[in-house]
Amino acid sequence: MELIKAGEKTYYIKNPTNIGIYKIDDEHVYLIDSGNDKDAGKKILKLIAEQGWKVKGIITTHSNADHIGGNKVIQDRTDCTVLAYGIEKCMTEYPVLEPSFLYGGYPFKDIRNKFLLAKESQVVSIEHNLPEGLEYFPLQGHFFDMIGIRTSDNVYFLADSVFSEETITKYHLFFLYDVRGFLNTLDYLDTLDGRLYIPSHCEAVEDISSFVELNRNKVLEILDKIYNVCKKEIGFEDILKFIFDEYELTMNANQYVLVGSTIRSYLSCLYDEHKITYVFQENRMLWKAL
Numbered sequence: 001m002e003l004i005k006a007g008e009k010t011y012y013i014k015n016p017t018n019i020g021i022y023k024i025d026d027e028h029v030y031l032i033d034s035g036n037d038k039d040a041g042k043k044i045l046k047l048i049a050e051q052g053w054k055v056k057g058i059i060t061t062h063s064n065a066d067h068i069g070g071n072k073v074i075q076d077r078t079d080c081t082v083l084a085y086g087i088e089k090c091m092t093e094y095p096v097l098e099p100s101f102l103y104g105g106y107p108f109k110d111i112r113n114k115f116l117l118a119k120e121s122q123v124v125s126i127e128h129n130l131p132e133g134l135e136y137f138p139l140q141g142h143f144f145d146m147i148g149i150r151t152s153d154n155v156y157f158l159a160d161s162v163f164s165e166e167t168i169t170k171y172h173l174f175f176l177y178d179v180r181g182f183l184n185t186l187d188y189l190d191t192l193d194g195r196l197y198i199p200s201h202c203e204a205v206e207d208i209s210s211f212v213e214l215n216r217n218k219v220l221e222i223l224d225k226i227y228n229v230c231k232k233e234i235g236f237e238d239i240l241k242f243i244f245d246e247y248e249l250t251m252n253a254n255q256y257v258l259v260g261s262t263i264r265s266y267l268s269c270l271y272d273e274h275k276i277t278y279v280f281q282e283n284r285m286l287w288k289a290l
Contacts, residue, residue, distance in 0.1 A: 007153025028056040034070030041070025060084040061159035062146035063091035071121035083126040086145030102257040141182025162211040164202040179269035233286040
């Protein structure tokens with residue numbers, strides 16, 4: 001983990017999931033997310049202690065396990081406050097909701113793992129509890145009520161509102177809950193006038209426009225591929241296989257639920273925008289382009 005200063009009061013830890021740090025005084029800091037597991041949490045605490053700081057709180061951008069995995073160990077050791085917004089508060093308190101939602105039922109044991117199921121933490125609503133110098137804003141699309149954070153240094157922490165070129169080139173698909181919401185968020189990011197932008201899984205940049213365009217183009221590409229494969233009546237499992245084959249992805253339990261849920265979100269977007277419809281034939285739901 002590498003600590004990088006991004007402003008007078010703003011720092012971040014360069015990590016597979018970047019961790020924000022905001023100093024509220026000479027001694028105390030708030031974290032923005034906490035990494036993917038207890039080991040990440042322990043490393044964060046060690047780094048914070050080396051600076052002579054103490055963790056006062058954790059701001060949760062959203063409740064995916066790789067963003068709240070360190071919450072419990074940090075909260076247990078520091079008695080810090082964990083802040084979250086809306087549905088993310090509920091899912092951070094009850095993390096089993098993530099694999100349950102992704103699978104659409106009780107999660108079988110192979111998806112009850114640290115990548116999809118974090119440890120629970122005690123959470124309070126971010127409204128009226130955010131320290132002075134910070135503000136939050138909605139980032140629709142990736143997860144239910146994901147938020148970003150702007151610091152007094154005009155640094156924007158953008159959670160999973162954009163993904164890196166490396167991720168997109170390797171996997172093509174990234175998890176989306178609301179496809180149209182994600183595209184709307186990309187439009188919103190284009191309007192920001194920040195000094196530095198720090199997405200969770202990308203390098204910090206002074207200009208976010210290239211990330212925005214890259215992500216937008218990939219989402220539009222996938223929408224087009226799914227629309228075209230629906231020109232003949234086709235079931236969900238066949239669409240899922242088509243996408244895995246098309247992008248040369250390898251199926252496993254985690255990928256099945258993550259990509260599967262995302263493909264359902266794409267289908268919902270196309271249906272809501274009157275581009276595809278569905279029929280039931282011989283007790284099978286089939287999708288078809290209009």
